[in-house]
Amino acid sequence: MSEEKSLNFLEEIIEDDIKAGTHAGRVHTRFPPEPNGYLHIGHATSICLNFGLAKKYNGKCNLRFDDTNPVTEETEYVESIKADIKWLGFQWDNEFYASDYFEKLYGFAVALIKKGLAYVDDSTAEEIAATKGNLVTPGINSPYRDRTIEENLRLFEEMRAGKYKDGEKTLRAKVDMAQPNLLLRDPLMYRIKHEHHHRTGDAWCIYPMYDFAHGQSDSIEEITHSICTLEFIHHRPLYNWFIEQLGIFPSHQYEFARRNLTFTVMSKRKLLQLVNENHVAGWDDPRMPTISGMRRRGYPPEALRQFSDTIGIAKRENIVDVGLLEFCVREHLNKTSSRVMAVLDPVKLVVTNYPEGTEDVFDIENNPEDPNGGTRKVPFSRELWIEREDFMEEAPKKFFRLAPGNNVRLKGAYIVKCTGCLKDTDGNITEIHCTYLPESKSGNDTSGLTVKGTIHWVSIPHAKTAEVRMYDRLFRVEDPSNEDGNFKDYINPDSMHVLNSVFIEPALANANAGDKVQFMRKGYFCVDRDSTPEKLVFNRTVTLKDAWAKEQRKA
């Protein structure tokens, strides 16, 4: 058995670089979101990757906002992104903005013009598209390609000065219109946008394109390992071309395959539709794959980090089973969350031989997984709520719960024997009856009886009422984006199911938003921010594994 965890391909590259003394063995990464939306689980893995590599190799990781398009970007998103990264448990070494570099980038552009490697083009967007060629045919040169350096310098300065309208001119790199890589066919470096920028205001009316901002920003920050997703692989030759022509710090780009998740969608466009068309309640709806949604759902940051670590990193197409994420969530919650009793679908249980008007108070351990978890007081009385599904009038042999003649342990209390039930005129069960064994008191059991089943309960006179939102997967199919028709056709109609009168034990009365608990035998839940002192609201984070449900499905 090897103790060493094998390296992923990026770690191998980094370790080779360190060995070779590249950049004196320094490791510096960055997480470069565009502040135009909320972060999702895909970003979370990228964050874990970039910050994780920096940490592992004693390096640094910058947070850099790629804010080169003033039309879509807003400060609100900057703040949510920062909050999400912190919540995930990471702290950036520097907070930078591509817009910090606008003056420098302008200087780089002027330098390229002076080298005869960039020109101002008067062509319209349509003309540029039309002369670009396609995958199999080369493009043709722009008629403005051979302007003199002096003219280009003057025109570019005028572009900056605001002399031209949006779209009237662009600055293009002079590379090669015959390149098979379309990105190298004289890519745009600057476009004119008379728009207000969230940070630079109205100081600029020309804005650099991604390709003339990202690599340069990496270089300015002396990023050693610039990690991005696979769709940027075609940009790498251009990334390198600019750096070489400018003679600036040689950052290097590496690509990995973005992680996809089953039963959800990840593209910003689709997530936006879900929000705008009210299929969900907002970006942080607990069903959303956003970091804020998962936070509200009750997923702990440790689980997201473990998930990222477990799925690893590679360059092949993938779609990770959401069950693996749920496993990570359960694993962490199992160790950390208190057990409490809550009855989601209540039916009354009467302990007929328990004296009326009296009660017991039991000390029940909070978490069997945590020896320091302590205990809490749980009141018991003659009338209890139990789950409707924990009783069957005619039960199969493997049903270990309440059925006439069966013995069952009431968690933390007594063993009871079911004696029958009452029904209304329609045959619905309204009340279940049982008798208890006083000598079977929990922790002090001298009855000598062993029972197969233990069920949870809440004392009726002591119970508090709560709202519980039962969340399930947002989509009915594994890969909604890959089905025929519109992805929205595959939304799961039962992705949220609200229970308005769930009975919970009184110890829960003081719970605060964000608190995470296990409702015994039912799953992990967290207190939603919609909670009020009058009415607690819980979100179901994830169910427990349920072998009995599986058994029934087979039957």
Add this chain to the structure above:
RNA sequence: AGUGCGAUGGUGUAACGGUAGCAUCACAGACUCUGACUCUGUUUGUCUAGGUUCGAAUCCUAGUCGCACUACCA
């Protein structure tokens, strides 16, 4: 069609010419005052066809399949 990237159990990921491993899932059992957790065990995999080699997931050749690229988005 051109260029690039990729292909290992259901899913994700290792093995760097020398025993196909890990996690999850599934299944079976043990344990259990949660049908949870934990523990034990089991099933399932190298895209295809050639070649090199004592030996190939790994190297070579050819093919197949998948993905990406033709925004004044990032």
